[in-house]
Amino acid sequence: MEFPKKNSVNKTGKSEGVGTTDIIIVGAGVAGAALAYSLGKDGHRVRVIERDLNAPNRMAGESLTPGGYLNVGSIDCVDEIDAQQLLGYTLYKDGKEARVSFPLEKFQSHVAGRTFHNGRFIQRLRKKVASLHNVSLEQGTVTSLIEENGIVKGVHYKNGNGKLLTTYAPLTIVCDGCFSNLRRSLCYSKVDIPSYFVGLTLTNCNLPKENYGAIILAHPSPIVFYQISSTEIRCMVNVPSENVPSVSNGEMACYLKTQVAP
Structure with a gap:
């Protein structure tokens, strides 16, 4: 596949070309960073562009199943972040309970799920990504995809200094989360929530049972508990x-006290 050799131009003016690579990944959250590490370990040249390389403060992506723990180098990513062992979940409904455990009989004793602070885990995973010589991890905001005849050729992005840059690759993977500003050009954008x-x-x-999360099947909706430190x-x-x-304005506190807590 051939790529333009000159710097590209978009609506905001000229952008400086930063070369080509095998794969561009937009976003270095759990999905983007894990994918970058896996592809980098396989020998691919990967450029990862992440909007903010500071530790995120999110409540999503706070757990790994045992399979996730064993894959993508996650074992040492949960070291030194006060991650907690997760053996399964206990379900509660109408005064009854049922314990659902991960099938771990064939694995060593350290193999289990893990729960943790999302930001701490992502920073450990990003550190592993940055350690690979063939993976570039940089802070920047992707402003648009470069498309020719319906094929994505690369991206325009602004780096941490606000400089407009362009990079190309045969494959671009968008992993910039549920609030992506690129999805409306890639798929049907209407979402029912x-x-x-x-x-x-x-x-x-x-929690009621050590190393087990809790799922309460209650009215008006389910509630989930798990240890993150x-x-x-x-x-x-x-x-x-x-x-x-x-x-x-206090509506959330009122809702939790009157609709959920009872």
């Missing part, structure tokens, strides 16, 4: 509505 998850952090308390538990409450109650 029947509900949202709201996250709380509980400190210095214990030795002193913190994540509580995820599903809000079955297209409109999330406001936190700033």
